[in-house]
Amino acid sequence: TRTPVNVTVTGAAGQIGYALLFRIASGHLLGPDVPVKLRLLEIPQAVKAAEGTAMELDDCAFPLLKGIDIFDNPTDGFAGANVALLVGARPRTQGMERGDLLSANGGIFKPQGEAINAGAADDIKVLVVGNPANTNALIAQQHAPDVPAERFTAMTRLDHNRAISQLAQKTGAAVSDIAKLTIWGNHSATQYPDIFHAEIAGKNAAETVNDEAWLADTFIPTVAKRGAAIIEARGASSAASAANAAIDHVYTWVNGTKPGDWTSMGVVSDGSYGVPAGLISSFPVTCQDGKWEIVQGLEINEFSRGRIDASVNELAEERDAVRELGLI
Numbered sequence: 001t002r003t004p005v006n007v008t009v010t011g012a013a014g015q016i017g018y019a020l021l022f023r024i025a026s027g028h029l030l031g032p033d034v035p036v037k038l039r040l041l042e043i044p045q046a047v048k049a050a051e052g053t054a055m056e057l058d059d060c061a062f063p064l065l066k067g068i069d070i071f072d073n074p075t076d077g078f079a080g081a082n083v084a085l086l087v088g089a090r091p092r093t094q095g096m097e098r099g100d101l102l103s104a105n106g107g108i109f110k111p112q113g114e115a116i117n118a119g120a121a122d123d124i125k126v127l128v129v130g131n132p133a134n135t136n137a138l139i140a141q142q143h144a145p146d147v148p149a150e151r152f153t154a155m156t157r158l159d160h161n162r163a164i165s166q167l168a169q170k171t172g173a174a175v176s177d178i179a180k181l182t183i184w185g186n187h188s189a190t191q192y193p194d195i196f197h198a199e200i201a202g203k204n205a206a207e208t209v210n211d212e213a214w215l216a217d218t219f220i221p222t223v224a225k226r227g228a229a230i231i232e233a234r235g236a237s238s239a240a241s242a243a244n245a246a247i248d249h250v251y252t253w254v255n256g257t258k259p260g261d262w263t264s265m266g267v268v269s270d271g272s273y274g275v276p277a278g279l280i281s282s283f284p285v286t287c288q289d290g291k292w293e294i295v296q297g298l299e300i301n302e303f304s305r306g307r308i309d310a311s312v313n314e315l316a317e318e319r320d321a322v323r324e325l326g327l328i
């Protein structure tokens, strides 16, 4: 029998945590034959709530769940971690400037990066969900010099899934018929969902849709502003869909993309497609044997170029801001 995989989840007592932990424990993160041990990391005030969630996890009697430990400090929380899901973050509150938001998150992701560097397992894979996800991932990565940079990723899979769903609804296709969709750039309102290389049952999606006005005025803003629309409707931000995307992201990273398809992940740039090296930006990636690779050689038309550049510029600005604040 396999040794359990240690999965650390930060923000475990939050709403995404509540939707995420049960799916990890039931085998959806890594596969139906992979036992897991959960390490829940919370701030001291939320440890009691995390204990409540742990009681419910016990009450599910999940066959794959081999243990739950709860921590209130990153050093212990990341010790021996094979997979780390960094969900807990400092949300933007009213009147908060971008600098304040980045500083507050630097105070979380710097020590977490250091703790991962010091104590995580050699095969550690990190997914940052907490916003601003790309830049939080950059901060953590910069403080983990002994961990290969490619092990730090940021989540744009929710945006990817949202885009697939919108495209399926527009064309009447099944979601499972849609392939090669790409989210480029930052997980923010500037993100660019690209259907020019996407396929619907093997046919080019942009040609099938053949409606640039819909693309520019409906599809892109609907995907980019979906988070706000969910808050408006539900009175709370996306939680189950975000947890589902985190599951998808790690599952795909570990178990691979399907032949003839790719996914979207925020990964460290090697300079591909004009994205400055070192930025953590969303790209089309394939995964195999637990490693991701940026899809190369795609032709980028003018429509896409401007939108990719705008989102990447925003990432560069965020990086410059955290640099100025001394966070990286």
Ligand code: NAX
Residues within 6 Å of the ligand: 010, 011, 012, 013, 014, 015, 016, 017, 041, 042, 043, 046, 087, 088, 089, 090, 091, 108, 128, 129, 130, 131, 132, 133, 155, 156, 157, 158, 159, 187, 227, 237, 238, 239, 242
């Ligand atoms: P909640 O406020 O419900 O939960 C956050 C939890 O994190 C709280 O329990 C809090 O105590 C904990 N936390 C705070 N600082 C911590 C620290 N230093 N160490 C450990 N735990 C800490 O937020 P929730 O709705 O679960 O969202 C979590 C994050 O995901 C937010 O930053 C949110 O913006 C982000 N999202 C990212 C998405 C993405 O696609 N990348 C989509 C969904 C979501 O908006």
